[in-house]
Amino acid sequence: MSAHTQPSGSSGNGLVKWIDSRLPVFTYLQKEYGEFPAPRNFNYWWNFGAILTFMLVLMIFTGIFLAMQYTPHVDLAFDSVERIMRDVNYGWLLRYMHANGATFFFIAVYIHIFRGLYYGSYKNPRELLWIFGVVILVLMMATAFMGYVLPWGQLSLWGATVITNLFSAIPLVGDAVVTWLWGGFVVDNPTLNRFFSLHFLLPFVIFGVVVLHVIALHVTGSNNPLGIDPKGPQDTIPFHPYYTAKDSFGLAIWVTLFAAVVFFAPNFFGEPENYLKANPLVTPAEIVPEWYFLPFFAILRSVDFNVWFIDAKLGGVIAMFGSILLLFVVPWLDRSKVRSARFRPIYKWFFWILILDCFLLGFVGAHSPADQVFDGVEGLLFIDLGHVGTAWYFIHFLVLLPVLGMVEKPKPLPTSIAEPVLGGGQAATGAAAKPMEKA
Amino acid sequence: MMDIGNKITRVTATAIVAGLTLIAGTAGAIAAGDAESPESQNWAFNGVFGKFDKASIQRGLQVYIENCSACHSLEQLAYRNLFDLGFNIDEVKEIAAQYEVTDGPDEFGDMFERPAIPSDRFVLPFPNENAARASNNGAFPPDFSVLAKAHPSGPDFIYAILTGFKDEPPEGVELAEGMNYNPFFAGGQIAMAPPLFEDGIEYTDGTAATVQQQAWDVTNFLQWAAEPEMEDRKRIGWKVVLFLLVLSGLLYAAKRQTWARLH
Numbered sequence A: 001m002s003a004h005t006q007p008s009g010s011s012g013n014g015l016v017k018w019i020d021s022r023l024p025v026f027t028y029l030q031k032e033y034g035e036f037p038a039p040r041n042f043n044y045w046w047n048f049g050a051i052l053t054f055m056l057v058l059m060i061f062t063g064i065f066l067a068m069q070y071t072p073h074v075d076l077a078f079d080s081v082e083r084i085m086r087d088v089n090y091g092w093l094l095r096y097m098h099a100n101g102a103t104f105f106f107i108a109v110y111i112h113i114f115r116g117l118y119y120g121s122y123k124n125p126r127e128l129l130w131i132f133g134v135v136i137l138v139l140m141m142a143t144a145f146m147g148y149v150l151p152w153g154q155l156s157l158w159g160a161t162v163i164t165n166l167f168s169a170i171p172l173v174g175d176a177v178v179t180w181l182w183g184g185f186v187v188d189n190p191t192l193n194r195f196f197s198l199h200f201l202l203p204f205v206i207f208g209v210v211v212l213h214v215i216a217l218h219v220t221g222s223n224n225p226l227g228i229d230p231k232g233p234q235d236t237i238p239f240h241p242y243y244t245a246k247d248s249f250g251l252a253i254w255v256t257l258f259a260a261v262v263f264f265a266p267n268f269f270g271e272p273e274n275y276l277k278a279n280p281l282v283t284p285a286e287i288v289p290e291w292y293f294l295p296f297f298a299i300l301r302s303v304d305f306n307v308w309f310i311d312a313k314l315g316g317v318i319a320m321f322g323s324i325l326l327l328f329v330v331p332w333l334d335r336s337k338v339r340s341a342r343f344r345p346i347y348k349w350f351f352w353i354l355i356l357d358c359f360l361l362g363f364v365g366a367h368s369p370a371d372q373v374f375d376g377v378e379g380l381l382f383i384d385l386g387h388v389g390t391a392w393y394f395i396h397f398l399v400l401l402p403v404l405g406m407v408e409k410p411k412p413l414p415t416s417i418a419e420p421v422l423g424g425g426q427a428a429t430g431a432a433a434k435p436m437e438k439a
Numbered sequence B: 001m002m003d004i005g006n007k008i009t010r011v012t013a014t015a016i017v018a019g020l021t022l023i024a025g026t027a028g029a030i031a032a033g034d035a036e037s038p039e040s041q042n043w044a045f046n047g048v049f050g051k052f053d054k055a056s057i058q059r060g061l062q063v064y065i066e067n068c069s070a071c072h073s074l075e076q077l078a079y080r081n082l083f084d085l086g087f088n089i090d091e092v093k094e095i096a097a098q099y100e101v102t103d104g105p106d107e108f109g110d111m112f113e114r115p116a117i118p119s120d121r122f123v124l125p126f127p128n129e130n131a132a133r134a135s136n137n138g139a140f141p142p143d144f145s146v147l148a149k150a151h152p153s154g155p156d157f158i159y160a161i162l163t164g165f166k167d168e169p170p171e172g173v174e175l176a177e178g179m180n181y182n183p184f185f186a187g188g189q190i191a192m193a194p195p196l197f198e199d200g201i202e203y204t205d206g207t208a209a210t211v212q213q214q215a216w217d218v219t220n221f222l223q224w225a226a227e228p229e230m231e232d233r234k235r236i237g238w239k240v241v242l243f244l245l246v247l248s249g250l251l252y253a254a255k256r257q258t259w260a261r262l263h
């Protein structure tokens, strides 16, 4: 518990010292996870970094064990997943953890991203840190998309067909690109094989980017709910034991929720139709992606009109990829110098409207565009909601973020983190200050 | 740590989100599909404490063998899986031995037929999909292995289909050649003729074989076939969740104590 009171690198027994003087991993861990000075005022939204790390490791472990039993062949894939569910010891547990793990991974990453948007964590000097985060999101999406193809159910096949077909919208070379992606003229065995290979590879790439993300974090230090920089030792506490304790508690709650779903409702987030074997001759009544893609799917389908020389299909594809890639430039779209939405009276409201908008888009994505929203109400179709939701999404980022930065009058910022925390400007005493003197 | 105004904004916003999602959810449910939605039944396996009704599942196996197995395969199951239902080795051997499987090649390179044994998979009614369609007016009787998981309200849907046949379609509904009216099936027409009849089978345990009873039993059987791990899963689940709750409590106490040192 008192590791942080010992000077870096000099702790531990002979072997630790021997290794550390040759490869300073222990010094590194001590510095970056022991003493690392963190703002003292994190709330529980800061728990999700630890939760995400846990989910990534869980996905890699369950994935590796699934891969030992899984067969990437169109004639055998579905059956091999059923073998895992029925004949492999605790195979059902592995598979349900992996499938629901993807869901919980995405819930966590979305919360983590919206946390960043609320507290302005992407602003100077954390732009690169944010960009690595968006890279992770994109890689996660690619990984999850290809993973969903592996069990080779109806939606695996048809989802893969619909999404890869998007690339055919690229002018001139589109069809060639799609054939190249498929390794043939339809989604078939070569497609399944490469998706398996890439699905195995990408999580390790994600792991690498996570390392970069964390290194970048440890250069700039963490943001905090007030969005102001720590001014001195009284504003920070060592990561260990304070945030290790807090993160452990939050993680335990998260894992409890996860376990409840895995054991009691393992198919709640899944589409039942994916329990039908893939059949190239039978198109499912409705092809819906996994829930975590629904808002983007809605944006894709909401562009149902031609703009200038861009036809609706290409327009939809541009809008969908644009809605994700947009996140890369958010640090430069937002012109406000104030980070935390707590001190941005107008942005705060638009933040919540954006959340509602994303839920709305998710809801739209789950329904076919030509359907009526309410049975009794003539004329209101899902596509209409899709138009509004999509337009608002882009307005928020492309118009509101830059404009608000110029017109909004922020509330006065506290002078230091310790001030509101300790209810006065006086310097903190005791445990808080001590470790920092050593650092 | 957080001022009250802030908390209120946050709680209100969360409530609005939750509310809208709920409204949206119900609206969607009403708008969905052209088939009647099945009534939810009070299954023994429902809920976090749910268990399989083994007696019903055993009868359901009999219904499957006598009434469905001529058309519907159960390709993910092996006869040995029936041990889970409480059958003993002799009973399982006897069930398996009713079927012939192709084995081989023997020492002369020839394939040969032999009675099935417990380690064999449930014998398929048709060699392939085309053969199945050819005998069913072009329709394909789906495999039963995970059928109960392949519909949004799986078991309720199966039960509703089996008990929902009507002799006469309602006014204005024109049945296609070889189709049967069933309001729970998409489009209201199904290529399967009603497979269950009052006293169509004689239960070995003497239960009265009404259509409802047979439908109930075979649905229980299909739910078991789709998730044979369910009882283990829920039992382990309780232990894991209770353990995690206690662990969370301890970690919370540890966190409080650690943070108390700050001031």
Ligand code: HEM
Binding pocket: A056, A059, A060, A061, A062, A063, A064, A065, A066, A067, A070, A081, A095, A098, A099, A102, A105, A140, A143, A144, A145, A147, A148, A149, A150, A151, A199, A200, A202, A203, A204, A206, A270
């Ligand atoms: C970023 C981490 C990962 C994500 C988001 C992810 C996501 C997914 C998803 C959504 C599925 C489909 C689940 C289903 O409905 O059955 C899946 C299946 C699969 N994944 Fe992953 N995965 C990850 C990491 C891995 C790793 C590291 C491996 C192997 C080393 C792996 C191996 C597999 C296998 C073999 C399947 C097919 C079995 C099945 O469908 O359950 N995954 N993955």
